Amino acid sequence: KRIYRLAIYVLVLITIIKMDSLFLSGYYSVFMITPYQKEAINGLLLSDGHVRAPKGNGNSRMEFTFKVSVLDFINWIKFDVLGSICTKSPPTPYPKSSPTQYWFGTRQLPFITTLHGLWYTLNPLTGKYIKIVPSIVAEAFTGVTLAFWIMGDGFWEANDKTVLLCTESFTEDEVDFLISLLKSELGLVAGKKARGSGYRIRFSRLPDNITRLRDLTLPHMHPLMIYKLGL
Incomplete structure (x- = not known):
């Protein structure tokens, strides 16, 4: 029993150390929402922001569409304001041949669900x-x-x-x-x-x-x- 309890204790300790390490490395903090982001x-x-729920399993994501003339504003929203919950890919033009607007979505995350x-x-x-x-x-x-x-x-x-x-x-x-x-x-x-x-x-x-x-x-x-x- 002592050996069993010791083994459990060691496993728990290792898990805690790994979680602390991941947190310090920024892995978990990537998706932490700041008060500023929450207010924004x-x-x-x-x-005009929209939350889209997936048809099947999975988490929701936020989506945004703006006119083409405010691309600098769109990039600011995506990469500066919401950068921690978005990918690094540029906003998507629509239609591609002669865009009149740009769209982007955040990552699919539990808190967005x-x-x-x-x-x-x-x-x-x-x-x-x-x-x-x-x-x-x-x-x-x-x-x-x-x-x-x-x-x-x-x-x-x-x-x-x-x-x-x-x-x-x-x-x-x-x-x-x-x-x-x-x-x-x-x-x-x-x-x-x-x-x-x-x-x-x-x-x-x-x-x-x-x-x-x-x-x-x-x-x-x-x-x-x-x-x-x-x-």
Whole structure:
């Protein structure tokens, strides 16, 4: 029994040492998500980011598509912001002969499968998944989140002199929830503006509100996207 227990102890010790070695070598840390990445991912998923679940077994991955004119921005997202969970291959042009947009996906990872469960619900009528706004988004809702949200799905309304967010795909309750988060977490005043059968989020154009909006987001904006703040 003593020999058996000693053998088990040695095996456990060897396993721990190997795991520590792998961690220190960066093997496990490659897929660790930083607070900054978590905040950025929330913003990207609030906009045009998509989580795709595999048809069979395996983990989900995030996917992004942007117009060809912002390739520098796409490369920044893929290699700088999300580099630890992406491959080194360049974004894919589409169509190949005369591309109008670029696409890239992250690696398929367990935590992204978890994201799919949080951000999507199955429509029983169509049998397809639809994106929702999970309450957990409040846990990482910062200026970084808002910056990536605006870069993905926001625009500067010149006539109104303010920023609008395209949230028509969300329900009215979800839009109201996001407006409340903007106020409680970031101190920003916003309302909703009807657009077709949905609603967009419109920031109050009062000077103090716009100044605060820019102060919170500008440090995290890619140069190609600063125009979305009216600058």
